[in-house]
Amino acid sequence: MMELLIIFSLHVGIQLDTGLLFTFIFLYRLKILDLFAILIDDVANCIFLCPGIFHFALEGNALKAIELTEQLARDLLENNKDLHFDLLSLHFVELVCSRKCTEALEFAQTNLTPFGKVQEYVEKLEDFMALLAYEEPEKSPMFYLLSLEYRQEVADSLNRAILAHANKPSYSAMERLIQQTTAVRQCLNQELGKDGLQPFSLTDFLKS
Structure with a gap:
């Protein structure tokens, strides 16, 4: 077994x-x-409808995840701006972690700045751009954006969106x-108190 x-x-x-x-x-x-x-x-x-896309996102290879997603579901990211922003932000973070600050800034200006026209993205953009001000961004107040947990959240959101697009259950x-x-x-532990289930x-x- x-x-x-x-x-x-x-x-x-x-x-x-x-x-x-x-x-x-x-x-x-x-x-x-x-x-x-x-x-x-x-x-x-x-x-996982498409495991490769999930793993690319989880590993931080967001551009590949975006490419495959657009091949699988062309209008998915166009209709889900939050998810598109999150995926683009993963690539930005990878550039920052690789100390490619100039490339990260150019990428942000081209791909992330347009989201700043919508108020709900302004604070997010400020947090990501603030990473460029730190020599060790992993020690900055925005360190969570560099974490595996953040990549996991984005990858999970992408996977659920793909499943929903294919009329599959998200869970x-x-x-x-x-x-x-x-x-x-x-519930049982709360009812039984300290003598509850181990x-x-x-x-x-x-x-x-």
Whole structure:
């Protein structure tokens, strides 16, 4: 069974997190194989419609992600200015991190400044442009813009937009199941107080 999960993970181009892995193992050990198979198929088909685009965005190669997105869904970014801005900002950040300040400034003037005509983007533009003032932007007050978490947010938004454009669910049944399970556990812990359920341990579960 573990071999199946590894093959599946490689096939869709993602690493299974603890929540997904626990749910798969739980269903498999309870012999609910039909549901197990359905959820694997659901994750494979719904989480990433185009894994390459997601990974390019996550790795900071935003221009490639934009290129592939426009090939897949030509009008998606044109109709989603927020997402387009966020993707362009990822490329700007990569230039800043590479200490290519002149190139970053030129890119911002050409691609980001036009967004400044809309008030909601002014503050965002100011934050990004402020990164150029620091020799070590990762230590600036705007350090979050350089983080993996920020790239993850943008990549997730892009993935959901592509799925919605293709009339696919933005969240898989697996993700909804995990969200519901987490919510139930939190409610039970609140009701039971300090004697509530112990946090889930994958290691302990596998030993049981």
